[in-house]
Amino acid sequence: xxxxxxxxxxxxxxxxxxxxxxxxxxxxxxxxxxxxxxxxxxxxxxxxxxxxxxxxxxxxxxxxxxxxxxxxxxxxxxxxxxxxxxxxxxxxxxxxxxxxxxxxxxxxxxxxxxxxxxxxxxxxxxxxxxxxxxxxxxxxxxxxxxxxxxxxxxxxxxxxxxxxxxxxxxxxxxxxxxxxxxxxxxxxxxxxxxxxxxxxxxxxxxxxxxxxxxxxxxxxxxxxxxxxxxxxxxxxxxxxxxxxxxxxxxxxxxxxxxxxxxxxxxxxxxxxxxxxxxxxxxxxxxxxxxxxxxxxxxxxxxxxxxxxxxxxxxxxxxxxxxxxxxxxxxxxxxxxxxxxxxxxxxxxxxxxxxxxxxxxxxxxxxxxxxxxxxxxxxxxxxxxxxxxxxxxxxxxxxxxxxxxxxxxxxxxxxxxxxxxxxxxxxxxxxxxxxxxxxxxxxxxxxxxxxxxxxxxxxxxxxxxxxxxxxxxxxxxxxxxxxxxxxxxxxxxxxxxxxxxxxxxxxxxxxxxxxxxxxxxxxxxxxxxxxxxxxxxxxxxxxxxxxxxxxxxxxxxxxxxxxxxxxxxxxxxxxxxxxxxxxxxxxxxxxxxxxxxxxxxxxxxxxxxxxxxxxx
Amino acid sequence: xxxxxxxxxxxxxxxxxxxxxxxxxxxxxxxxxxxxxxxxxxxxxxxxxxxxxxxxxxxxxxxxxxxxxxxxxxxxxxxxxxxxxxxxxxxxxxxxxxxxxxxxxxxxxxxxxxxxxxxxxxxxxxxxxxxxxxxxxxxxxxxxxxxxxxxxxxxxxxxxxxxxxxxxxxxxxxxxxxxxxxxxxxxxxxxxxxxxxxxxxxxxxxxxxxxxxxxxxxxxxxxxxxxxxxxxxxxxxxxxxxxxxxxxxxxxxxxxxxxxxxxxxxxxxxxxxxxxxxxxxxxxxxxxxxxxxxxxxxxxxxxxxxxxxxxxxxxxxxxxxxxxxxxxxxxxxxxxxxxxxxxxxxxxxxxxxxxxxxxxxxxx
Numbered sequence: 001x002x003x004x005x006x007x008x009x010x011x012x013x014x015x016x017x018x019x020x021x022x023x024x025x026x027x028x029x030x031x032x033x034x035x036x037x038x039x040x041x042x043x044x045x046x047x048x049x050x051x052x053x054x055x056x057x058x059x060x061x062x063x064x065x066x067x068x069x070x071x072x073x074x075x076x077x078x079x080x081x082x083x084x085x086x087x088x089x090x091x092x093x094x095x096x097x098x099x100x101x102x103x104x105x106x107x108x109x110x111x112x113x114x115x116x117x118x119x120x121x122x123x124x125x126x127x128x129x130x131x132x133x134x135x136x137x138x139x140x141x142x143x144x145x146x147x148x149x150x151x152x153x154x155x156x157x158x159x160x161x162x163x164x165x166x167x168x169x170x171x172x173x174x175x176x177x178x179x180x181x182x183x184x185x186x187x188x189x190x191x192x193x194x195x196x197x198x199x200x201x202x203x204x205x206x207x208x209x210x211x212x213x214x215x216x217x218x219x220x221x222x223x224x225x226x227x228x229x230x231x232x233x234x235x236x237x238x239x240x241x242x243x244x245x246x247x248x249x250x251x252x253x254x255x256x257x258x259x260x261x262x263x264x265x266x267x268x269x270x271x272x273x274x275x276x277x278x279x280x281x282x283x284x285x286x287x288x289x290x291x292x293x294x295x296x297x298x299x300x301x302x303x304x305x306x307x308x309x310x311x312x313x314x315x316x317x318x319x320x321x322x323x324x325x326x327x328x329x330x331x332x333x334x335x336x337x338x339x340x341x342x343x344x345x346x347x348x349x350x351x352x353x354x355x356x357x358x359x360x361x362x363x364x365x366x367x368x369x370x371x372x373x374x375x376x377x378x379x380x381x382x383x384x385x386x387x388x389x390x391x392x393x394x395x396x397x398x399x400x401x402x403x404x405x406x407x408x409x410x411x412x413x414x415x416x417x418x419x420x421x422x423x424x425x426x427x428x429x430x431x432x433x434x435x436x437x438x439x440x441x442x443x444x445x446x447x448x449x450x451x452x453x454x455x456x457x458x459x460x461x462x463x464x465x466x467x468x469x470x471x472x473x474x475x476x477x478x479x480x481x482x483x484x485x486x487x488x489x490x491x492x493x494x495x496x497x498x499x500x501x502x503x504x505x506x507x508x509x510x511x512x513x514x515x516x517x518x519x520x521x522x523x524x525x526x527x528x529x530x531x532x533x534x535x536x537x538x539x540x541x542x543x544x545x546x547x548x549x550x551x552x553x554x555x556x557x558x559x560x561x562x563x564x565x566x567x568x569x570x571x572x573x574x575x576x577x578x579x580x581x582x583x584x585x586x587x588x589x590x591x592x593x594x595x596x597x598x599x600x601x602x603x604x605x606x607x608x609x610x611x612x613x614x615x
Numbered sequence: 616x617x618x619x620x621x622x623x624x625x626x627x628x629x630x631x632x633x634x635x636x637x638x639x640x641x642x643x644x645x646x647x648x649x650x651x652x653x654x655x656x657x658x659x660x661x662x663x664x665x666x667x668x669x670x671x672x673x674x675x676x677x678x679x680x681x682x683x684x685x686x687x688x689x690x691x692x693x694x695x696x697x698x699x700x701x702x703x704x705x706x707x708x709x710x711x712x713x714x715x716x717x718x719x720x721x722x723x724x725x726x727x728x729x730x731x732x733x734x735x736x737x738x739x740x741x742x743x744x745x746x747x748x749x750x751x752x753x754x755x756x757x758x759x760x761x762x763x764x765x766x767x768x769x770x771x772x773x774x775x776x777x778x779x780x781x782x783x784x785x786x787x788x789x790x791x792x793x794x795x796x797x798x799x800x801x802x803x804x805x806x807x808x809x810x811x812x813x814x815x816x817x818x819x820x821x822x823x824x825x826x827x828x829x830x831x832x833x834x835x836x837x838x839x840x841x842x843x844x845x846x847x848x849x850x851x852x853x854x855x856x857x858x859x860x861x862x863x864x865x866x867x868x869x870x871x872x873x874x875x876x877x878x879x880x881x882x883x884x885x886x887x888x889x890x891x892x893x894x895x896x897x898x899x900x901x902x903x904x905x906x907x908x909x910x911x912x913x914x915x916x917x918x919x920x921x922x923x924x925x926x927x928x929x930x931x932x933x934x935x936x937x938x939x940x941x942x943x944x945x946x947x948x949x950x951x952x953x954x955x956x957x958x959x960x961x962x963x964x965x966x967x968x969x970x971x972x973x974x975x976x977x978x979x
Contacts, residue, residue, distance in 0.1 A: 159745065418717040419745035425736035428665065428704075432874070439872030443865040450861060486877050487805070490869050494884070497865025498816065501858040505823060508854040534826040537771055538819040544763045545815035549808060552756040557808045564812070 003588070006581050013573075014468075017475035024478045027145035031138065039138040040224075042201060042208045043303045046135065051306065052273070054127040057081050058120055061106070069107040076106065087123075087130045088112060117266070132303070146478040149485030149559060152433040154225035154426030158238050159419040161218045162193060166414035174325075190217060192325075192408055193416075197221070199366075199409040200241055209241070218419065225426040242416050248320035248409065252353075253361035253373055254290055257311035261292065265309065272309065277368070279314070289314050293363070295370040298402050310370050312363055317353050322346025326407035328400045331392070336400035338391040340407050347387040366406050436489040443493045444470070451500060455507055458597040461582050462503035465574040469499050472570040477563065488559035495567030501538070502575040506531040511598055520595045524583050532576070539568050624848045624896060625841050625904055631897040635786055642793025652796050653690075655803030656739065658753075660746040661710040662720045665694070665875070666733035668703055677705055677733070684726045685709060692801075694875045705733070706875065716742040753807050760811055764818060772825055773964070775910065779902035780821050783894045787817045790890045791883060800883075805876045809883035816862065816884075817891025820855050821899040827851050828903060840911070844904045848896055859892040 027036070041049065061084055064076050073085045088109040092098050101108035113123040150157050167189065174185050194213045201209055209223040221238060264284065265272055274282040279291030286292070291314045296304040326340040342350055353362070354376055363373040374391045391403065448466065451459035473495060477484065510527030518526065546568065549561030586592045646652065656663055668677065678691045690708035707727070713719045720740045728735060741749070761781060768777035788810055795802055827847035835843055863885065870881035 161744075417715075417744070418740070418742060419748075420741045421717060421720065421738070422740075423738045424665075428736045435872040435874070439868050442872065443868035446864040446868060447861050450864060454857065486873065487808070487880070490873065490877050490880060493865045493869050494812070494862070497862035498819075498858070500861050501819065501854075504854050504857045504861075508851070508857075512850070534823055537826060538822045541764055541767060541818040541822060542815035544767060545760050545811045545818075548756055548760045548763065549811055552752055552759070553804070553808065557804055560808055560812075 003581065003584060006577070007585075010578055010581065013472065017472050020475040020479035023141040023143075024145040024474075026141050031141075035138050036142075038135045039142040040208065047303045047305060050128050050131055050135075051124075054124045054131065055273075057084065057127055058124045061110075061123075062120075065106045065110055069110075070105050073104045073106055073109055083130060084109065084127065087126050090130070091126055144478075144481060146474070147481070147483040148429075148433065149483045149488065150222065150224075150422055150424050150429075151486045152429050152436070152484065154424050154429035155223050156238060156421070156423045157220060157222040158242075158421040159218055159220050160242065160416040161419055162190070162414045163417050167217075170414050189413060192413060194219060195405050196409040196412055197241060199405040219416070225424075225429070238421075242412070242418075247367045248323065248406065249316045249365045250318040251293075251312040251314070251316065251363045251365055252357060253363050254287075254311045254313055255361060257287065257290055258309070261309055261311055275309075279312075279368070286311065293365060293368060293370050295373070298398065304369065310363060310373065312365070312370070317362070318342070318346055318349055320409075322349065323407055325413070326404045328404050335392070336395040336397070337393075338395070338400060338403050338407070339388060340391070341388040344387075350389065364403070364406065366409065371406050372403055432486050436486060440489065440493055440496070443496050447496055447500060451503070455503075455598065456596040458507055458510075458595065461579050462500055462507070462575075464582065465503065465571075465579040466496065466500060468578055469567070469570045469574040470496065472574065473563070473567050476566050476570065480562075482562055483559060485559040487557065488563045491560040491563030491567065495564060495571065498542070499567060499571030499575070502531075502535045502571055503579065505535055505538075506575070506579075507597055510595070514595065514597070520593055521587050523595065524580075524587065528576070528580055535572070535576070539572060543568050620849075621842075621845055622849050622852070624845050625901055628897075628901045628905075631901070635790075635894075635898060639786070639789045639793060642790065642797050646793055646796025649797060649799055652792075652802040653799045655801045655806075656708065656710070656741040656746065657749050657804040658746050658802065659710060660712060660716065660741050660743040661708065662716070662723055662738060662740040663709075664707045664724070664727065664735050665737035665739075666705050666707060666727070666735050668705060668733045670703065672703070672732065674705065677707070680730060680732060681707060681727060684730075685723070687711070694878075704736070704874065712743055716740050749804060753804075756807065757811070760814060764814070768822070768825075772829065775906035776825050776829075776903055779899050779906060780818060780825070782902055783821055783899035784814050784817060786894050786898055787813055787887060787890045791887045794886055795883065801876070801879060803876060805880045806883060809880050809887060812884060813887030813891055816888060817894060820858070820891060820895035823854060824848055824851050824895055824900050825903065828900065840904055840907050844900050848900050852896070855892060855896065859888055862888050 031039075038046065038049075057080065060078070060081050064071070064081075068076070073088070074082075077084060085104060088104065091112065092100055098112055101112070110119075110123075113119045113126070167186075170189060171182065171185050174189065175182060178185065180188075190213070194211065197211055197219065201211070209221055212220040212222070214220070221241060223238060261281075261284075271281060271284070275292060275294070276282075279293055280286065281292055290311050292309055293312055294306050295308050295310050297307050299305045322342050322345060324341045324343050324346075326338060328336055328338050331337045358376055361373045361375050363370045365371070372391070372393075374393060377392075395403065444466070448463045451462045451466075453459070455462060470492070473492065477488075482488075506527050509531045510523045513523035513526045514520075543565055546561045546565040550558055550565055553561055674691050674693050678689065681691065682689050687710050690706075692706045692708070694704040694706055709719075709723055711719045717740065720738060724735060724738070727733065761784070764784070765777045765781055768780050791810060791813060794800075795806060800806075824847060827850055828844055831843045831847050831850075832840075835846065837843065866881050866884045866888065870878055870885065873881060
């Protein structure tokens with residue numbers, strides 16, 4: 001291969017590595033605290049935050065319009081509201097029939113969306129979409145950035161597994177009522193547990209917990225530190241997450257009151273912000289035993305969007321404990337319908353509800369949010385069985401899946417046993433990461449200096465290869481979305497020490513060739529080719545150990561092994577390919593005749609010993 | 616390199632073998648005397664708390680205050696505080712067989728917090744089920760690494776090289792594990808990672824030497840195996856030492872800048888790298904020599920019984936062996952027989968490979 005094509009390969013790899021590193025660089029060095037917190041939020045909290053932020057922005061915009069409606073938007077809009085202009089321009093782009101204003105004054109923008117109540121809401125929603133798109137970009141960058149492990153970032157992780165006895169009992173129960181094989185049932189139950197945990201995640205405010213499901217049935221829940229400043233971890237979160245009973249409830253809808261409320265809110269739109277946790281609205285009188293709850297729908301980003309308010313009767317008719325199992329089926333016209341099973345207690349309750357309230361709406365409420373309100377059909381209990389039910393409606397695939405997950409999240413089908421748990425305070429994590437970075441720096445410096453000292457200018461080439469090696473290694477780890485732990489850092493430092501080995505093997509060979517009287521070019525040629533298989537053999541065996549560790553090891557050990565394994569691959573590339581290229585470049589282009597690789601002089605007398613053979 | 620003195624590594628084979636055996640044996644005895652390994656919760660279930668304490672406290676004070684709170688002994692260790700860490704930290708290890716380990720953790724947390732002398736910063740807990748699983752996993756892991764390595768070296772070299780390498784690895788592992796047992800260092804999942812890394816590392820050294828032995832056997836005009844081994848080890852010596860040095864430099868920096876289990880990991884690597892370097896110089900290559908001699912003697916015996924040709928060979932061997940000066944001079948092309956010996960080996964090996972390849976083709 002020509003030098004130019006080899007050089008281009010090196011350049012392309014560097015470019016690829018930079019591209020892979022970009023999200024990490026952005027996330028750790030560029031992103032503001034606000035951008036980070038938006039990216040970390042659970043979707044539920046995010047939706048709430050966005051709604052409030054855009055409402056405030058719309059109000060601010062209106063205030064400015066009252067002051068001077070002919071002011072140019074770019075002059076008067078503050079830093080936080082400046083994006084309104086962009087949104088307006090984009091809105092114009094998308095809807096060509098909207099007349100383009102001569103100048104972007106506040107009045108022109110306001111008129112474009114429409115001056116009335118609906119126009120304000122349209123403007124708010126446009127702002128919300130705009131912000132959300134940005135945040136989704138932050139999120140995707142965050143997700144493709146190098147993650148910091150628990151020991152560096154602080155937080156809590158638990159490894160749980162379904163209680164084996166309960167799991168077996170549940171499987172037997174399901175087996176009895178279905179015609180599927182045991183293995184399928186086990187897989188189904190496992191998925192249901194994971195889905196149930198997943199749909200509970202949304203309850204946890206500021207930082208989203210991550211859930212990993214393993215082949216052998218174990219489930220890992222990782223909860224990053226909620227509050228960096230205080231250095232405390234909320235140990236209660238995992239407990240809540242693993243509680244058998246969830247917060248799923250069924251309530252009857254009071255349709256009359258709901259209509260009243262919606263006409264009241266149409267007149268006083270901002271009132272809805274004053275809705276309390278207990279479902280009461282300030283200055284609004286509700287009949288006794290009624291509560292107000294928001295109705296939410298999942299949008300295309302899987303975010304809960306508020307769609308309106310319902311008045312519910314506060315008596316809980318059924319709760320999560322009554323629902324034993326929910327699933328989705330296609331009915332005979334190809335529409336999704338959601339079936340659920342109830343336990344004995346639940347069946348008795350449902351029978352009462354259905355016979356007493358035919359034709360009324362029943363709201364399915366999770367965590368104080370109404371997620372669906374199907375109408376109770378007259379013939380629901382046909383066949384005399386109330387041990388379950390069906391929810392029909394024009395569900396899209398997404399909606400149907402969501403509803404099934406919600407119903408199933410009401411209670412975990414089996415209790416979970418905690419296998420291992422880890423809590424790390426954020427301060428401890430911060431000190432660890434700092435000392436880890438210093439460790440990398442010192443280790444690197446020591447090795448780099450040693451190589452230059454011992455091998456002189458050839459040592460410098462080895463150092464270039466070493467630094468590139470680190471760069472590639474970190475880029476690969478970031479691209480693979482792996483998690484950097486303290487042991488991973490140890491792996492990086494070890495890679496620094498071990499990856500110069502390939503250089504050393506080659507250089508010692510080159511030295512021998514120089515002693516036997518070969519020229520620079522020939523010595524490099526022979527040195528590299530003779531050392532090649534030695535290096536491959538030596539690295540493959542280390543690689544075997546590393547790969548086995550990565551496959552069977554747990555947690556921290558896996559992080560270490562992955563780093564080590566990729567360190568080997570990168571060092572092979574940088575030494576055999578990049579360093580070789582630099583040597584060849586110096587020989588052929590810079591016309592170097594000598595090779596400064598050692599302090600000892602080569603005496604000409606040594607030539608006579610060539611006959612010892614090509615050692 | 617040719618001007619360098621050849622170091623007679625193999626001359627003291629027996630001495631180094633017995634030294635290693637003695638060291639391994641005494642470490643094993645000491646480990647047993649100290650009551651076996653100090654297994655971490657990874658392998659024997661329980662809870663470890665990481666706590667921070669004021670300047671005034673030390674391990675003893677903490678043990679005296681916290682110890683009485685629990686039925687089982689509490690192990691208090693100082694997480695060596697380096698200049699980089701502002702606060703003094705300790706780890707408290709509580710063994711427990713309790714099935715619901717999370718409850719045990721909560722109770723213990725409350726008890727310790729009630730004392731109000733330390734602040735709990737982190738905790739690790741492992742349930743009995745999980746620790747049993749980890750024990751099983753460790754065996755699978757270690758055995759599969761060893762078997763894979765054996766197969767790879769067998770494929771790339773020959774069986775007796777592979778056996779020599781594995782014996783050297785066992786040697787390193789036993790010494791490392793023996794030191795861990797003798798000094799009652801925590802035996803945890805990280806220890807397994809350290810052992811396997813040392814295996815990989817030590818093997819790296821060993822293979823470089825083996826590679827050189829194999830190469831020199833084909834190119835050197837001598838058949839004295841001892842010379843070839845000595846010559847190969849000397850030739851790769853500077854590489855072995857330099858790589859060990861750079862690795863040690865890196866590992867030392869982990870040792871000084873980490874705490875707790877990672878620091879222990881670095882310490883284990885320091886021991887392992889040192890032992891691994893020693894074993895690839897003195898143990899692995901000496902074993903190859905030992906096996907080679909046995910193989911040759913076996914063959915010679917066969918030849919001898921067939922004809923009288925073997926007699927000449929043994930004298931030929933002597934004639935090219937080195938002078939006591941230890942300097943490998945220009946060795947004249949010796950009697951053709953010894954060369955044939957190695958050439959024949961190569962021929963046999965290639966033939967065997969060819970036959971294998973043919974067999975594979977037939978199968979297809």
